[in-house]
Amino acid sequence: MSAENPDTKFIVPVKGVEKSIKLDDRAKKELQSIGMMDEKGKLKLKGVSPKMLKRMKLEAVDCPVFEKELGFIQCYVCSNFHSRTMGKVYCKGEPLT
Ligand code: SF4
Numbered sequence: 001m002s003a004e005n006p007d008t009k010f011i012v013p014v015k016g017v018e019k020s021i022k023l024d025d026r027a028k029k030e031l032q033s034i035g036m037m038d039e040k041g042k043l044k045l046k047g048v049s050p051k052m053l054k055r056m057k058l059e060a061v062d063c064p065v066f067e068k069e070l071g072f073i074q075c076y077v078c079s080n081f082h083s084r085t086m087g088k089v090y091c092k093g094e095p096l097t
Contacts (some may be wrong), residue, residue: 008082009093014072020057021071031077043073055076061089065096 023031031037036044040047043053059072065080075081082090 005082005090007022007092008090010064010089010091011065012075012089012091013058014061014087014089015085016059017071020072021069023074025073027074034077036077039052045073045077055080063091065091065093 028041031043032039037045042080045053046082048056053073056072056076060069061075062068063070064077072089075091076084077092077097080092080094080096082092084090087091
């Protein structure tokens, strides 16, 4: 799948979920290392209001790289995340381990 942006490999629709998907340990470590989460596990995303954060927790993507459903917050902070427009994530699609 291609998009206008050459960096984008996948366009992934964001979907709503009834229960928020927990961040995995890898994502937590990553967030802590870049200062977006404190030691207590509280998220501190720059430019994201508590209201937005609440909404983001109830969103998810079927990630084509990790080949599983991931919470949108994990996607938002992923190094492959390019942008989000009209309910779709523009994902760079680089292989990640
Ligand atoms: S940005 Fe990351 S988490 Fe989101 S769809 Fe792409 S690889 Fe998956």
